[in-house]
Amino acid sequence: MNQTAKPWPALWALVTGFFMILVDSTIVSIANPAILDDLQTDITAVLWVTSAYLLAYAVPLLITGRLGDRFGPKRIYLIGLVVFTLASVLCGFSGSIGVLIAARALQGFGAALMTPQTMAVITRIFPPNQRGAAMGLWGAVAGVAMLVGPILGGVLVDGLGWEWIFFVNVPVGVVAFVAAWRLVPKLETHAHRFxxxxxxxxxxxxxxxxxxxxxxxxxxxxxxxxxxxxxxxxxxxxxxxxxxxxxxxxxxxxxLLPLGLFRDRNFSLSNVAITLVGLSITAMPLPLAFYYQIARGLDPTQAALMLLPMAVISGAMSPFIGKLSDRIDPKWVAFMGFSIVAIALAWTALWLTPDMEFWMLLLPNALLGVGITGVFAPLGSSATRNLPRAQAGAGSGVYNMTRQIGSVLGSAAITALLNARLAAELPGFGDGAGGLGGEAGAGGLPPQFVDGFATAMSQSLWLSVVGFAVGAAVVLFFAKPRVTVAWGGPQPTGAPAADRPPVTAAEQ
Missing domain, CATH: 1.20.58 (Methane Monooxygenase Hydroxylase; Chain G, domain 1)
Structure with missing residues (x-):
């Protein structure tokens, strides 16, 4: 364990920037119609605004995790934060779709530099028996940020214009940089051969x-x-x-990728589970947003506010769930979290009808917030608990990469599923999700189409239900965490450094 007297302030400094980059993963989706109109472009080009960010974020994650090991997580994090913040300014001032796409790719690269360093620092400054609480905060930030994005996006687009979904990153980036510079300790580096x-x-x-x-x-x-x-x-x-x-x-x-990491069952299974989380959470908002805005006629801000109970409950409960993961086997916390989310989403899917009262839809949404709190913290702590110190960056890079790949799969799968269900329920209407526009986009869906449209959205939401249900089955195979001591003690000999587990209490 790194000898830092104040690990919690350091963690708060890191998650400020982490929150910003995760918000940007979801905030743009609600601004796409405004960007389409203002920059006078087409739907394919607008989709590249998100695709460029996703690609530039996902591809380098394995590499940037190792960069943190080699040059220090604090240094790489600060570099990524500067890149991300400057790219946000360029996004806001973009006068053409091409410049915006390029700036979003630069944003994604900055996010890729930052993300693995947050988990690596948690792994290195918190002892294993406190890491669940730290991951609880990390999980709260991850869960809330992905839900706050659409809400904040709706408010900014309606009130100030789409450019402000990027300009808002500038003051946050400055605060995050100063906080990380002052509060995050310089950790030892490891002279890896690249x-x-x-x-x-x-x-x-x-x-x-x-x-x-x-x-x-x-x-x-x-x-x-x-x-x-x-x-x-x-x-x-x-x-x-x-x-x-x-x-x-x-x-x-x-x-670059120490395959010995996958000898730990919990690390391997955590990567499978977080891939399912990335897929399911990415797939979830699109049918809900279409249902609220197109089938029920809500504006972007009103539709986003329907997710508010989930965001509030998730943010409030996550730190407590993280501490619970330190006291009991995190497998059971994760199993309950995945199961509750699957039940809440199934409940929501069954209630996505054209005449359902909005207040009733808030009930499964609140339950969804309870379940989400039990997903991120135990997965993060289980993935990193047994990692050797020198491989913290590589391990967190792999973990974040698999989450992002899950998001890519979710994005592609929900698009294909939406198109297929719309074609089945409303033959001859538009061209799937991509054909929606004009009156439909403004909440003016002709009455004869509303029932079929709502049914298609309900059916599409089952992709996320299945993803979380499979995740619940995966975490049941977690092994009980080993009892470990601080990393300052002796390491077991007879194995390469990359593959050595932390010292157990019995070995000490």
């Missing part, structure tokens, strides 16, 4: 897979240009990633 071939293979493979999944619907899952097809890109990306794994196994140099 695996450049691993960097190229992982980056190229990730880009091809993410691009193929994200843009598959744009090209109707067919030809992109000449002999290049969507499935060809995805398959090539998978082959390159398989080559990356083989290289990590065979390379005699220090690997």
């Amino acid at each position: 695996d450049w071939l691993g960097v190229v293979l992982s980056g190229v493979g990730m880009f091809l897979v993410v691009f193929g999944i994200q843009e598959g619907e744009t090209y109707d899952w067919g030809t992109i240009a000449g002999p290049i097809t969507v499935w060809g890109l995805i398959i090539t990306g998978i082959v390159v990633l398989a080559g990356f794994v083989v290289w990590q196994r065979l390379s005699r140099a220090e690997p």
Whole structure:
């Protein structure tokens, strides 16, 4: 454990910036119609505003986690914060869709530099028996930020204009920089040999897979240009990633991805579970937003406020759930969290009818907030609890990368599912979700279409129900956490440094 007298102020400083980058993952979706109109562009170009951020965020995460190990998490975090804040200014002043897309990609790269460092610092400044409480705060920030994004976006777009969803990052970024500079300790670095071939293979493979999944619907899952097809890109990306794994196994140099991390069952299962969380949470807001705004005629701010009970309850309960994860086996906390979320979403899906009272829909939404509190903290603490100190950055990079890949899969899957259910329930109406516009976008959906439209949204929400239900089954296989001592003690010998577990109480 790093000898810092004030780990909690350091954590608060880090999560300020972490909150900002997660809000930006969801805040843009509600501003897309305003951007479309103001920049006089088309829907495909507007979708790239989100796609560029997602791609630039997801692809470098494995690399940026290792950069924190090599050069220090504080330094890499501050660099990423500067990049993100300056890119936000450029986004706000963008006068064309091309400049906005480029600035969003730069934002995503800044976010990729920052994200792994938050978990790495938690892992290194908190002892294992206190890490659940720290992850509780981290989980509260992650959960609330993803819910606050649409609410804040609706208020800013309605009141000041879409540019302010980016300008609002500037004062937050300045405060976060000063706080991190003063409160986050400088942690020891590790003289890793940098695996450049691993960097190229992982980056190229990730880009091809993410691009193929994200843009598959744009090209109707067919030809992109000449002999290049969507499935060809995805398959090539998978082959390159398989080559990356083989290289990590065979390379005699220090690997970019220490495969020994996956010998810990909880680390491996936490990555599976957080992928399902990323998929399900990304898929959840779109059918809800369409239902509230198009089927029920609410404006963006009113629709976003329907998520308020979930955000408030999640933010209030997460620190307490984090402490609970330190006292009991986090497997059971996670199982209850996943199960409650699945039940709440199923309840919501069954009640998405054209005449359901709005106040009644707040009830499953509040239950959803209770469940979300039991997801992030136990997963984060289970993933990092047994990680060797020198691999904290690499491990957190993998964990955040899998969450982001889950988000990409969720985005692609919910788009395809929405289109399929709209085509089935409303044959001949528009062109799926992408064909909605004009009167529909303004809440003027013709009465004869309302019932079928609401049914399609209800059916699409079951993707998230299934994702959380499968996650509940996955966490049941977690092993009981090992009892560990502070990292300052001796490490067991006879294994490579990358693969050594923390010292157990019995070994000490």
